[in-house]
Amino acid sequence: GTEYRSWLQFDHIQDVTVSENYIPYLKHILLGVESPVMLSAKEELVNGISSMFSINLSESRKVEPSTIFLGTLRSHEEFQEYIDLSLELELNEDGYVIKTDENNCIFIIGKTDKGVLYGVFHFLRLIQTHRSLPTIDFIENPKNQIRMLNEWDNMDGSVERGYAGNSLFFEENRFVGDWNRIKDYARMLSSVGINAIAFNNVNVHEQETKLITPEFLPDVAKVAEIFGAYGIQTFLSINYASPIQLGGLDTADPLDEKVRQWWKDKAKEIYHYIPDFGGVLVKADSEHRPGPFTYNRTHADGSNMLAEALEPFGGIVLWRCFVYNCLQDWRDRSTDRARAAYDHFKPLDGQFHDNVVLQIKNGPMDFQVREGVSPLFGAMPNTNQVLEFQVAQEYTGQQRHLCYLIPQWKEVLDFDTYANGPGTPVKSVVDGSQFPYKYCGITAVSNSGNDENWTGHTLAQANLFGYGRLTWDPDLSSEEITEEWVEATFGTDPEVVKEIKEMLLGSWRTYENYTSPLGVGWMVNPSHHYGPNVDGYEYDVWGTYHFADWKGIGVDRTIATGTGFTGQYFQENTDLYENLDTCPDELLLFFHHVPYTHQLKSGKTVIQHIYDTHFEGVEQVEKLKERWVALESKIDSDRFKSVLERLEHQVEHSKEWRDIINTYFYRKSGIPDEQNRRIY
Ligand code: BDP
Numbered sequence: 030g031t032e033y034r035s036w037l038q039f040d041h042i043q044d045v046t047v048s049e050n051y052i053p054y055l056k057h058i059l060l061g062v063e064s065p066v067m068l069s070a071k072e073e074l075v076n077g078i079s080s081m082f083s084i085n086l087s088e089s090r091k092v093e094p095s096t097i098f099l100g101t102l103r104s105h106e107e108f109q110e111y112i113d114l115s116l117e118l119e120l121n122e123d124g125y126v127i128k129t130d131e132n133n134c135i136f137i138i139g140k141t142d143k144g145v146l147y148g149v150f151h152f153l154r155l156i157q158t159h160r161s162l163p164t165i166d167f168i169e170n171p172k173n174q175i176r177m178l179n180e181w182d183n184m185d186g187s188v189e190r191g192y193a194g195n196s197l198f199f200e201e202n203r204f205v206g207d208w209n210r211i212k213d214y215a216r217m218l219s220s221v222g223i224n225a226i227a228f229n230n231v232n233v234h235e236q237e238t239k240l241i242t243p244e245f246l247p248d249v250a251k252v253a254e255i256f257g258a259y260g261i262q263t264f265l266s267i268n269y270a271s272p273i274q275l276g277g278l279d280t281a282d283p284l285d286e287k288v289r290q291w292w293k294d295k296a297k298e299i300y301h302y303i304p305d306f307g308g309v310l311v312k313a314d315s316e317h318r319p320g321p322f323t324y325n326r327t328h329a330d331g332s333n334m335l336a337e338a339l340e341p342f343g344g345i346v347l348w349r350c351f352v353y354n355c356l357q358d359w360r361d362r363s364t365d366r367a368r369a370a371y372d373h374f375k376p377l378d379g380q381f382h383d384n385v386v387l388q389i390k391n392g393p394m395d396f397q398v399r400e401g402v403s404p405l406f407g408a409m410p411n412t413n414q415v416l417e418f419q420v421a422q423e424y425t426g427q428q429r430h431l432c433y434l435i436p437q438w439k440e441v442l443d444f445d446t447y448a449n450g451p452g453t454p455v456k457s458v459v460d461g462s463q464f465p466y467k468y469c470g471i472t473a474v475s476n477s478g479n480d481e482n483w484t485g486h487t488l489a490q491a492n493l494f495g496y497g498r499l500t501w502d503p504d505l506s507s508e509e510i511t512e513e514w515v516e517a518t519f520g521t522d523p524e525v526v527k528e529i530k531e532m533l534l535g536s537w538r539t540y541e542n543y544t545s546p547l548g549v550g551w552m553v554n555p556s557h558h559y560g561p562n563v564d565g566y567e568y569d570v571w572g573t574y575h576f577a578d579w580k581g582i583g584v585d586r587t588i589a590t591g592t593g594f595t596g597q598y599f600q601e602n603t604d605l606y607e608n609l610d611t612c613p614d615e616l617l618l619f620f621h622h623v624p625y626t627h628q629l630k631s632g633k634t635v636i637q638h639i640y641d642t643h644f645e646g647v648e649q650v651e652k653l654k655e656r657w658v659a660l661e662s663k664i665d666s667d668r669f670k671s672v673l674e675r676l677e678h679q680v681e682h683s684k685e686w687r688d689i690i691n692t693y694f695y696r697k698s699g700i701p702d703e704q705n706r707r708i709y
Pocket of ligand 1 (some may be wrong): 231232316351395
């Protein structure tokens with residue numbers, strides 16, 4: 030159905046004036062070489078054209094008018110008449126050229142096969158969004174080298190922080206074996222440029238530990254083959270204690286010779302099954318997962334051991350920096366979870382092998398609605414880094430609320446770290462243009478599952494699409510990405526495009542308005558993290574406090590009187606956040622503890638801001654629903670109804686948020702709402 034086809038709808042183009050523009054180009058297809066990736070490219074092109082125009086491209090063996098050429102720069106002698114080989118210098122590994130000529134031929138030429146596949150998807154998107162062809166002649170290169178997804182799938186079929194049904198990969202402790210569905214998933218991801226995937230949870234429990242054994246490697250290889258044909262490299266999350274659990278050793282000490290040898294043998298075995306295996310993703314010494322700390326070794330020791338084992342095969346180690354003490358004493362205000370990643374990893378800069386990549390969450394806490402940017406970006410010039418986003422909406426409405434995250438991610442990517450002076454945004458650190466990183470890029474926790482529409486909330490497909498597009502090119506604007514998604518997903522009716530686009534673009538702000546205020550975060554129900562709970566985490570061990578009392582609220586992270594976290598940034602940002610006068614309103618409570626009567630730059634007091642934004646937030650959600658209802662005649666009923674249901678829930682749930690948060694702060698502060706609205 031329409032939900033399943035996501036942004037790959039390829040609806041038949043009814044409008045003759047539109048289709049007339051394309052038809053002269055669509056007769057033949059000529060393929061350079063027949064690799065698995067090239068065959069995918071051909072299949073996508075042929076199917077897409079057939080679905081949009083009812084035209085079956087015929088295969089051609091020579092250059093003739095109205096031919097679409099698919100090939101790499103040097104794959105086919107005939108191309109060379111038409112294509113300037115010096116383009117090789119301008120294309121990176123996954124880049125491509127698309128151009129037309131006077132014989133109505135279209136050339137989709139990559140440096141590699143993958144480039145051709147990306148070019149085909151791009152070409153199809155141009156048609157889906159009704160862009161004109163005659164003048165086309167451009168080069169496209171992805172800005173990031175690693176463009177990855179992490180699935181948090183468990184082998185019992187559940188998905189950690191999964192809000193779209195069960196796993197696409199596993200059920201009942203084995204593989205589901207629905208390879209067609211995996212292929213469709215690969216198509217979606219590849220169409221937006223994703224080129225790597227780790228498909229089991231970063232928390233590797235007993236059963237998943239066995240994925241790297243002959244019991245499951247043939248199935249892993251099958252998945253890798255399907256993804257591989259779409260240019261996506263497969264990785265696995267591994268259990269750091271595997272040598273003990275699988276190998277029967279009595280230690281997982283990274284400096285122990287037996288342990289090192291065990292991993293070397295293991296790597297050899299994995300590559301025997303999967304020659305193009307990407308490598309491993311590791312969560313160590315975090316939230317009760319094993320790691321090198323047990324043996325008094327550093328995270329450099331731990332990751333380098335794995336890197337050495339993978340090195341002969343070209344594999345890499347993605348090592349997560351989400352390492353903190355999850356058993357904090359809440360009475361001790363000098364400890365600060367936000368400091369942890371930097372404190373652990375910064376001193377190790379330069380000690381990692383060049384096939385280790387540190388994986389750093391966008392913020393120093395944990396994927397909140399709003400938090401500061403992790404100060405580790407730019408702080409380790411000698412260590413490869415990837416940025417980790419969370420497409421899964423764990424803290425942002427769990428795919429029941431509409432919360433479109435592209436604007437949030439753009440803010441992170443554009444954040445100036447000052448690492449190499451002014452003009453060193455995060456995006457330029459992780460794309461490798463600031464420091465000579467060998468591997469870098471962006472990764473994210475996926476939001477998909479086996480629900481018919483992949484993402485639970487149909488409009489949450491936009492987060493997955495946008496993640497891919499933004500990772501390919503962080504300079505695309507939120508507006509451009511959103512428009513592309515709406516057109517590819519719902520068609521080009523201007524009203525539909527305008528309305529859905531605006532609904533999406535404002536939804537993160539709206540969500541922020543009715544949930545925890547001014548960057549303080551964490552006012553959610555413990556463990557499942559859905560819905561308001563003002564003190565749920567306040568007197569607990571996890572290090573996630575807001576410190577609200579009758580006088581004020583917020584976490585003092587300053588150097589002067591607080592935890593000193595602000596000192597982890599480069600000087601310009603330290604000054605910005607340290608100083609109450611310059612700290613931006615939206616992060617005020619992330620960095621400072623202030624009285625409720627503190628005046629914001631907006632002119633309002635903190636308490637009045639809280640009341641106002643919460644009333645406003647609910648009104649905005651009501652508006653979202655109204656806008657959707659107005660589109661009823663223009664959206665197919667499956668998608669219309671399923672989105673409406675979620676918006677209805679969001680209206681009710683946002684009221685619960687509003688009332689609980691407002692009441693809490695009214696009772697704490699005793700300060701009434703200036704407008705005398707009803708607070709319980
Ligand atoms: C937290 C999630 C938890 C994950 C952890 C992680 O609540 O389920 O295991 O992040 O990223 O946000 O490792």
